[in-house]
Amino acid sequence: MIYDKQYYLDIFKVTEAQLDELIFTALGAGGTYADLFFENSVYADLMLRDGAVASGGFHQDYGVGIRTLQGEKTGYAYSESTAPEAMKAAAVSASAIGSGAVKIPGSIASDDGYVPRIYKGRPNPAADRYPVVRNWAEESPQDLAKVLYSVEEKLRAAEPQRILKVIAMLTWQSSDILMYNSHQELKYETRPMGTLAVTAIMSDGKNIVNSHSSKSFRAGSEMLSDSLVQDLCNHLLHGLDDKFKAGRPKGGKMPVVMGAGASGILLHEAMGHAFEADFIRKGQSVFNGMLGKKICSEDITIVDDGTIKGNRGALNFDDEGVPAQRTVMVENGVLTSFLHDRISAKALDVQPTGNGRRESFRFAPIPRMRATYMESGREKASDIIASVKKGIYVDEFSNGQVKIGEGDFTFYVKSGYLIEDGHLTAPIKDINIIGNGPRALGQIRAVGCDSVVDDSAWTCGKEQSAPVSCGIPTVLVDGLTVGGE
Amino acid sequence: MNTAFITEEEICQARAFMDEALKAGAKKCRVTLSKSVLDLVGVLDGKVDKITHSMDRSVTLALFADGRYGTFSTNRLGDGVKEFVQRALQTVSMMEPDAFRDLPSPERTAKGADNLELCDCASYESMTMEKRIALALAGCVTGSDKSILSEEGEYSDSLSDTVIMDSNGTFCRQSECTFDFANEITVQDTDGGKVSAYWWVSSRKASGAEALDTAAVGRKALELALAKRGAAACEGGKFTAVVSSGCASRLLSPVIGAMNGFSIQQNNSFLADKLGKKIFPDNVTVLDHPHDKGAYGSRIFDSEGVATQERPLIEKGVLKTWFLSTYIAGKLSMEPTVDDASRPVVCTTVDKNCAEIAEDCRAGFAGGDKGTILITGFNGGNCNSATGDFSFGIEGFYFGADSARPVHEMVITGNMLELWSNFVAAGNDPRPCSPRVVPTLVFKDVDFS
Numbered sequence: 001m002i003y004d005k006q007y008y009l010d011i012f013k014v015t016e017a018q019l020d021e022l023i024f025t026a027l028g029a030g031g032t033y034a035d036l037f038f039e040n041s042v043y044a045d046l047m048l049r050d051g052a053v054a055s056g057g058f059h060q061d062y063g064v065g066i067r068t069l070q071g072e073k074t075g076y077a078y079s080e081s082t083a084p085e086a087m088k089a090a091a092v093s094a095s096a097i098g099s100g101a102v103k104i105p106g107s108i109a110s111d112d113g114y115v116p117r118i119y120k121g122r123p124n125p126a127a128d129r130y131p132v133v134r135n136w137a138e139e140s141p142q143d144l145a146k147v148l149y150s151v152e153e154k155l156r157a158a159e160p161q162r163i164l165k166v167i168a169m170l171t172w173q174s175s176d177i178l179m180y181n182s183h184q185e186l187k188y189e190t191r192p193m194g195t196l197a198v199t200a201i202m203s204d205g206k207n208i209v210n211s212h213s214s215k216s217f218r219a220g221s222e223m224l225s226d227s228l229v230q231d232l233c234n235h236l237l238h239g240l241d242d243k244f245k246a247g248r249p250k251g252g253k254m255p256v257v258m259g260a261g262a263s264g265i266l267l268h269e270a271m272g273h274a275f276e277a278d279f280i281r282k283g284q285s286v287f288n289g290m291l292g293k294k295i296c297s298e299d300i301t302i303v304d305d306g307t308i309k310g311n312r313g314a315l316n317f318d319d320e321g322v323p324a325q326r327t328v329m330v331e332n333g334v335l336t337s338f339l340h341d342r343i344s345a346k347a348l349d350v351q352p353t354g355n356g357r358r359e360s361f362r363f364a365p366i367p368r369m370r371a372t373y374m375e376s377g378r379e380k381a382s383d384i385i386a387s388v389k390k391g392i393y394v395d396e397f398s399n400g401q402v403k404i405g406e407g408d409f410t411f412y413v414k415s416g417y418l419i420e421d422g423h424l425t426a427p428i429k430d431i432n433i434i435g436n437g438p439r440a441l442g443q444i445r446a447v448g449c450d451s452v453v454d455d456s457a458w459t460c461g462k463e464q465s466a467p468v469s470c471g472i473p474t475v476l477v478d479g480l481t482v483g484g485e
Numbered sequence: 486m487n488t489a490f491i492t493e494e495e496i497c498q499a500r501a502f503m504d505e506a507l508k509a510g511a512k513k514c515r516v517t518l519s520k521s522v523l524d525l526v527g528v529l530d531g532k533v534d535k536i537t538h539s540m541d542r543s544v545t546l547a548l549f550a551d552g553r554y555g556t557f558s559t560n561r562l563g564d565g566v567k568e569f570v571q572r573a574l575q576t577v578s579m580m581e582p583d584a585f586r587d588l589p590s591p592e593r594t595a596k597g598a599d600n601l602e603l604c605d606c607a608s609y610e611s612m613t614m615e616k617r618i619a620l621a622l623a624g625c626v627t628g629s630d631k632s633i634l635s636e637e638g639e640y641s642d643s644l645s646d647t648v649i650m651d652s653n654g655t656f657c658r659q660s661e662c663t664f665d666f667a668n669e670i671t672v673q674d675t676d677g678g679k680v681s682a683y684w685w686v687s688s689r690k691a692s693g694a695e696a697l698d699t700a701a702v703g704r705k706a707l708e709l710a711l712a713k714r715g716a717a718a719c720e721g722g723k724f725t726a727v728v729s730s731g732c733a734s735r736l737l738s739p740v741i742g743a744m745n746g747f748s749i750q751q752n753n754s755f756l757a758d759k760l761g762k763k764i765f766p767d768n769v770t771v772l773d774h775p776h777d778k779g780a781y782g783s784r785i786f787d788s789e790g791v792a793t794q795e796r797p798l799i800e801k802g803v804l805k806t807w808f809l810s811t812y813i814a815g816k817l818s819m820e821p822t823v824d825d826a827s828r829p830v831v832c833t834t835v836d837k838n839c840a841e842i843a844e845d846c847r848a849g850f851a852g853g854d855k856g857t858i859l860i861t862g863f864n865g866g867n868c869n870s871a872t873g874d875f876s877f878g879i880e881g882f883y884f885g886a887d888s889a890r891p892v893h894e895m896v897i898t899g900n901m902l903e904l905w906s907n908f909v910a911a912g913n914d915p916r917p918c919s920p921r922v923v924p925t926l927v928f929k930d931v932d933f934s
Contacts, residue, residue, distance in 0.1 A: 049751075050816075054583035056576060060559040060569075074527075076537040080560045093538040096614065141579040165751045201752045201871065208871045210753055248874075251721055251898060251934030269865075282529060283635040284671050286679060362539060401865030401878070405635075405671040405681035408894055410865030410878035432866040432876035432896045481718065483866075483876040483896030483934045 001132045001190040001220075002125040002316070008178040008188040012038045012064070012082050019180040022066065025091035027182060031068035031075065031098030032110055033342070034091075035181035037319060038064045038082070039361040041173060046141060048148035048168040056141060065361035068094040071110070072281065072343050076364040108183060110346070117351045119185050119323055129307065129314045129324070132192050132220035136172040139221045144170055147224050151198050154233045159240070164208075165201040170194075172221070179321040187321040193312070193467060194223050195457045200236055202244075209243045211236050216312045216457035216467070223310075239395075239415060242427035249418055249428050251484025255388050255445075256433060256477050257419060259395035260381065261452040264470030266477075267302060267372050269400035270409040270437040272470075273462065275304075275329050275337075276355070276367040277344035279404050286407035286438055287335065295335050296441040299377045302330040304339055306354055306370040308453065313370035313469045320356035320365050327353045330441075341367045359464035369460060373471030377447025381474035384446045386422035392482060393417045393424055394433070407437035435480040448474030490660065491520045491646045498562045499544050500650065505570040506548055507652060511577075513549040513588050514652045515790070518542075521645035526617045528638045531627035533618060548573055552582035585815035588651050588789070593821070595657035595786035595793075602778040603661040608691035609644050612664075616691075617642070624666050624699030626707050632714075633707070634679060635671040640664075640699065642691070649790040657786045664688045666699040668706040675715040682709035684731075687918035689779050709861070712882075716891035719883045719933075725857040726897065726931040727846055729839045729881075730914045732862050733831075734921035737771070739868035739875060739901050741826045741921075744798065744806065746813035748870055755873035755901060756804060765802040765905045768834050772797050774922070775827035782828030782920025793827050830922040831911050838914035839925040846927075847884045856885040858892065858933060866896070873901035879933075896934045904928055 009015065019036060026034035044058040064087055065078040075097025077090040109115045125131075148168040156163055173193040180186050197214035213236035217223045258266055279285035287295075306315040306324030315324035320342050329337050338344070341356030344367055357368035385393060393416050400411035413431050417424040453471030460468045499518040506514045520542045527535030545558040555577040559569055621640035627633055644662040649655060667685035674680045684706040688697045728736060740756075748754035756764070775793035777783050784793055789811060797805045806822055814821035837845065839859075846857035859882040866877030880893040905928075912925035 052581040052583065054581040054586075055554055055556070056580060057556040057558075057573070058576065059557065060561060062559075062561055073533060074535040074537075076535070076539075078539055080540075080542060090538075097533075097536050141576055145579070145581075165753070167751065199753075203752070208752065210869070210871045248898065251896065251932065282637060284637070284679070284681065362541070364535070364537065398867050399865065403681065403864060405679035406674075406893065407678075408864055408878070408880075410896075412865065412867040412876065430867075430869050430872070430874040430876060431898060432878055434864065434878045434894050434896050436894060481894055481896055481934055483898035483932075485898065485932060 001130065001192060002123045002128050003190060005188060008176060011040050011176050012178055014082060018084065022087055022091050023180065023182050025088055026066055026068045026095050027098065029095040029098040031070050031095060033069040033182050035067050035179065035320060036064055037358070037361050038178040039175055041175040041360065042137070043171065043173045044136070045169060045171045046144055046148060048152060048166065051152070053145035053148050061360060063361045064090065065363070066090045066094045067364050068097050069343065070098045072347050073097050074343070074364055078361050114346050114349060116183065116342070116346070118183050119321060123187055123189055123316060129309045129316050130192055130218035133222040134220045136174055136192065136194065136221050144221070147196065147229060150229050151233060154229060155200055155236065158233065158237055159202065162202040162204055163200055164203050166198065168198040170196050179317070181321060185321045187317045189316050191218065192220055193218055194221065196224065196228065196232060197457060198232060198236060204244045207244050211240070211243065214457040215455055217310045217455065218312060218314050219310050243415055243429065246415060246427035246429035248431055249392055249482060249484045251482055253479050253481050255391035256480045256482065257385055257388060257391065257393040258472060258475050258477065259393065260448060260450045260474045261454040261471060262397050262456060263394065264373055264454060264472040265397050265400045265411050267374055267472055268369060268460070268468065268470045269402045269411055270435065270440050271302060272304065272369045272372045273402045274404055274407060274437055275339050277338035277340045277348060278367050280338050281344045281347040284404050286405060290335050291338070293335055294333050295438060296330065296333045297444055298333040299447045300330055300333050300444060301328065301375040303328050303375060304355065304369050304372045308371050311371050311453065311469055312455065312458065312467045315354065315370060318354045318356045319358045320352065322352045322354045322356060324354040324370065339367045339369065341365050357466050359466060363464045366463065368462065368466045369468050371453055371469040371471070373453050374447070374451060374473060374475070376449045376451040376473045379446045379448050381448045381450055384448055384474050384476050385419060385424065387446065388419045388476065389421060391419045392428060393419050402437065408434065409437055410434045432483040433480050440477055440480065443478040444475050445478055446476040450474055491518060491648055495520065495542065495562060496648060499648065501566050502544055502546055502570060503650065503652060505566050506546065506574065509570055509574055511548050511550045511574060515547040515588060516650050517545040518648040519645070521643060523641060523643040524617060525639060525641040526621040528621045528625055530636055531622070531625040546573060548577050549586055549588065550574055550577050552584060553577045553580040554583055554586035555580060585812050587811055587815070588653050589791050589811045589821065591653045591655060593792065594655040594790045597657060599659040599785040601776065601783045601785060603689065603783060605662060605689055609642065609662045611691055612642055620666065620697060620699050624668050624703040626670070626703040630707060630711070632672040632711065633670060634673055636668065638666065638668040638703065640666045649786060651790060655790045657790050659785055662689065664691050664697050666697050666702050668703045670706045670710045672710045672714065680710055680713045682706050682713060684709060687781065713880065713891050716880065716893040718894045719892050721934040722855045723930045724855050724933050725846060726860055726928045727843055727857055728860045728926045730912065730916055730923060730925045732860065733923040733926045734919060735863045735877065736904065736926065737829065737831060737921060737923050739873065740905065741829055743870060743873065744808050745825065746807050746809040746817065749807055750813050750816050753871050755871060759804045760807055762804060763802045764804050764902060765799060766908055767801045769799055769802050769905060769908050770797070770832040771799040772830045772832065773826050773828060774830050777828060780828060781918055784827050787824040789824060791823055793823055798826065798829060828920055828922060831924060833911050833913045833924055835910045836913050838912055842910070842912050842925055842927060843884065847889065856883060858883050868901060875899060875901060898932045898934060904931065
């Protein structure tokens with residue numbers, strides 16, 4: 001949502017002249033660049049537990065983060081007050097990083113000749129990627145609670161015997177953001193986020209299964225449709241009989257077929273993080289020195305996209321005021337771009353890619369993913385599965401992790417199936433898969449024609465938490481290590 | 486007293502939220518006032534890369550009105566208290582009634598300020614930005630080994646202060662400061678790739694014998710990174726696992742999590758029917774020591790203001806307690822305890838450290854048929870809270886009959902109850918800077934893939 005400029009200036013009780021004064025103060029000790037990030041966020045939640053929506057609340061967070069750069073060095077401070085003296089104190093603290101830097105008079109170029117691209121344009125409501133039809137703040141908690149009750153009703157109607165407990169949670173957020181910097185770029189917007197999540201504990205008398213499902217969008221409360229609730233419940237109950245029967249496979253190295261959609265966590269962990277250019281700047285990534293080189297099959301194109309309307313990872317601007325974009329990281333097998341904030345872009349002498357993100361005004365921005373996905377290939381999913389003599393098919397995941405230097409990644413499989421002679425056979429669950437990013441990329445043998453961006457509530461935890469999404473078509477990866485008995 | 490600490494004015498501001506809530510119709514109210522300040526110096530390849538200064542304050546209200554409940558927070562202490570409380574109460578009025586929501590009884594809550602020696606104000610106030618930068622740079626080892634590709638260190642110190650007050654008259658307060666340094670070093674692997682390692686220390690003191698030795702952290706991170714060069718996976722099977730004290734808490738956390746009352750009440754815990762039962766061998770004892778002076782994890786009250794107590798969690802293999810808040814205890818018709826573990830301590834069974842235990846394993850102590858794997862780090866994974874089934878990525882070292890080599894890209898898989906049933910020994914080397922006091926652990930018959 002984008003309101004007019006004065007709406008934001010009023011919320012933060014500042015004038016444009018004050019913004020300039022703060023930037024002047026932040027650069028006072030010799031910094032080469034400074035920016036301000038004002039935030040007014042309200043988070044709210046409602047929880048259904050033991051059959052009743054009996055707890056909920058809201059949480060306000062307000063303040064301004066002030067950053068000074070001297071070259072690649074960062075000074076950062078923030079204030080929870082926008083009173084002039086409090087903001088000035090934060091600007092002085094941030095300015096401490098600057099010492100004797102020389103700026104070429106009359107130019108935005110830095111002393112090493114880097115000329116940043118300037119984004120002067122004002123936010124355009126017509127180009128908003130998350131317009132709000134119904135504002136969360138105007139909904140009554142009682143009406144919102146009805147959605148949670150309907151989730152439980154649908155689940156219990158579908159599974160009257162096996163469901164023991166249902167915990168359903170609705171969370172929503174609205175963040176007013178105002179950004180200004182020493183290039184005199186002024187950006188402002190209001191970022192919504194709504195998440196509907198449910199966990200069910202189920203028993204067949206012998207075994208207990210806990211199953212979780214979530215849907216999350218940058219949208220107003222209009223996202224809470226009957227079809228969304230039905231999708232959520234269908235996803236939670238999908239393959240339930242098999243979950244009760246699931247066991248662990250025999251562990252070892254084997255081919256793994258990743259189901260379309262949520263398997264995109266493979267991209268996020270195995271490749272995406274190592275493409276984040278702060279790791280490149282610091283010489284820590286396994287992909288250092290590989291830009292422009294072929295790193296995998298030409299069937300593979302990998303994108304990080306901030307432009308998907310209403311997507312959890314969508315942005316109009318990143319948290320440095322850089323317009324969000326669709327960044328192709330791997331095109332037809334060739335590594336074409338890393339993911340940049342302003343610091344890494346300058347260090348590598350390129351322009352930022354709109355990936356400078358932060359958890360809140362309390363944090364300096366760093367390169368982060370948005371919606372990361374692999375584009376569709378040519379194979380049918382059924383043909384890919386049929387091509388595997390012995391391996392596993394995985395379709396539901398929880399957390400993942402990567403070691404940036406080595407490229408070793410893991411992700412946890414909540415459910416899947418054995419593949420035997422080209423057919424899905426015994427259900428499996430609760431195993432960890434481990435591999436190496438560059439090697440796994442090189443070991444992708446088939447790419448399906450069915451790419452899907454998953455709309456679950458994925459949150460990345462690199463230093464700070466950030467909402468993201470991920471997607472992938474059905475792919476076959478040879479030789480991943482599967483945990484098992 | 487440092488100006489970052491909660492002031493009387495801020496306490497009055499927080500109390501104003503409670504007074505306003507009670508005046509506007511809340512039957513009971515709890516206010517948690519938190520304040521903290523943190524300074525950080527980041528260094529990259531031996532040079533300062535980042536300096537940050539941050540200070541936070543927030544008030545959290547738990548409101549009980551007409552048998553209904555809600556929680557609300559704001560970082561705008563002196564701003565619009567009346568409007569905030571009215572909106573909060575309006576939200577509470579729309580919740581379903583919940584008979585089990587209540588404040589803890591006054592006799593269970595902590596009183597006054599802590600005396601746990603968690604905050605050395607003199608140390609904290611002696612810090613300057615110059616000293617912080619000097620400590621951060623002293624931890625750098627860039628240039629000391631030609632295989633170093635990247636070094637990223639981070640020094641920080643922080644001061645935090647928490648006050649809990651409620652409408653039953655509870656007033657308790659705890660202050661804490663800490664000085665921390667961490668270093669991550671990436672070196673060239675033997676095959677031209679990269680290997681990284683991370684080490685950290687924390688201290689309550691900025692000077693004297695207990696002060697941070699940042700230089701030692703840098704050396705240790707480098708030593709760990711160099712030792713990992715040439716790692717490869719080894720053939721899977723059942724091995725004896727020695728889990729170093731640097732990462733062993735990862736295997737205690739799912740057990741502590743399964744003792745959480747919320748998970749138990751929701752049938753989502755593998756310890757749901759195990760209270761008072763023998764779940765592990767006789768040599769497994771885990772105690773909660775929340776009152777160890779100056780120690781990490783120590784606290785005199787939990788999130789409700791309930792006074793913490795020294796108590797056994799697992800004694801000679803028997804599960805002795807669950808963590809039951811006032812609310813969950815009411816739902817389960819049980820006596821409340823505290824909301825969570827504070828400083829769980831796995832008791833030592835063998836007076837040896839990780840290196841000595843590993844050496845014993847090399848010589849045959851507790852060795853399985855296929856040898857021993859020393860786990861020095863975990864990489865991802867999860868534990869199913871309902872069943873205890875787990876699978877974690879690991880790295881470390883394989884010890885065979887006459888060889889030792891680094892391993893990575895391996896996975897351990899099993900069930901928490903079975904894993905701890907195969908517990909062999911706990912060493913004497915828990916890390917003093919960790920709130921979970923877990924020494925090197927030894928388990929037999931662990932499945933590695």
